[in-house]
Amino acid sequence: MPPTAADLAGRTFIVTGANSGIGRVTAATLAERGAQVFLACRSVGKGEAVAAPLRAGGAKAEVLHLDLADLASVRGAAATFLARDLPLHGLINNAGLAGTRALTRDGFELTFGVNHLGHFLLTRLLEARLRASAPARVVNVASGAHRSAKGIDFTVLREPARSPGALREYGVSKLANVLFTRELARRWAGSGVTAYALHPGVVATGIWRRLPGPLRWLITRFMISPEEGAGTTIFCATAPELAGVSGRYYDRQGESTPSAVAQDDALAARLWDESEKLVGLPP
Template sequence: MGGILSFLSESFPPKSNFHPDDIPDLTGKVIIVTGASSGIGRETAKALLDHNAKVYIATYNADKAANTISELKEETGNEAIFIKLDLADLKSIKAAAEEFSSKERELHVLFNNAGIFRPPVERLTAQGYDAQFGVHVVGHFYLTKLLLPALIAGAKSSPDGKSRVVNTASSASLGVTGINFNTLKESPLRKEKGGQFLYGQSKLGNILFSNELARRYGDQGIVSTALNPGNIKSDIQRNLPGWGQWLFSLVTYDEAYGPLTQLWAGTAPETAEMNGKYLIPWARLGTSGKSGRDPQLAKELWTWLEEQIAQNA
């Protein structure tokens, strides 16, 4: 019953008390948004540029990113910077982190925003991970680990002594119990479980990673939160069949709502005190599902992720 109530609360939220106009001036803040060439990521980058942040758009499609950067400059008067990043390839992630580190010493906010939804179940990452878990969890974990020195430096330079990592999860995590480690790479069980399970599991992975990051690095000024951005109309649903897109459209909100909760997480003074918390639409403190609150599972996942990076990066 608790899971159903949580799902309803997150799917049909009350009016937001937070608006992008509430974002403080971000002059001097260096921010990365993964997957910012479209959808929620694009709108997040726009709001950050509107408030004078130095924004890096980290995505794999250079042409699409160039178009987005051009559009955002017209809309905001400020120009974002492109970093080529393919979260489905650990080598690309390392190159992206090295490129960023050659340009910046400090990072104040990292939005682990990029995502895919229900790709063909056959799809794997370059290192053979399930595409959804590979992009959402393995890729963002590796990127965050590589950027930890910049995040710690960013915290030290900030007036509040904090930098932030904002991890985009989903209410789909509520439908999953635990992490089935036998489905994270190619296996008959992975295909048997199917795309919706694999998506929900990956989003549970986002929450667990976020919580363990908070536990390990909170004392160094890193504020790690996970969140459900809400059911938003965007091109992430493009892999659904026509009837699935129609059903999804019945419970979705305009794209303008998409960035609200993560902008709140990444910029509001009050969320700097929410290390290890789970946030829900629109810009509210919430509670993740039971598995998302399991500290032992979070440690087990972190250990597994460390092992994968050591073996494959």
């Protein structure tokens, strides 16, 4: 049955990286379907440029400042949201970057720090609210690029990326998204909070901004649109048939099998433990 206009009325979502690309379409779609949506963005101005027209159209959309490259900002965003005393039915960990060799404010490799660690901390800080709002979902926007990673070298996470275009580090960060989803499902089993990882497709968005202009222009012609790219995220966040299903990986709005290493339960458990130490959470 196609969703009705206001089928998400009374539901509250946070979408990270909602000012651009897949996150922008995800946030707008959820808001247009009646949900209250927090657009968690590092630039409040860019977030407002998306949220203000949604509000003008009668939707409930507001910006939450969040810089995933700064764990103090992640803590601040979680505290700001929790202070609102609202339920949280969906946390969409969508923000991501590729192709940059740098460190986060806390000294972590930027790709891993933003794509995984910031989201790990945000999710854990919102855990109690998600549990209290169950049924609730955590959706981690991963990538088919997780298949390029053969494992996680925990000894290099405080060094800038070394590989050409930081592609290897991107693959590792996306592997971490899939493993985190798997471990969330295991640790939060029975809580009513379910977790999903997904590949959105190859989508013409800002993620390709570091490619040379003519090449970017050429290859993005062959990619799917952000509207199509948001389809699997929205499916994971809202599909009634996924109620109670947790820890799986999706592609093209259907379940898919992630790489063998992304199904390694020992690695998933280790990633959780190491991430706790890195972000300073008690075990």
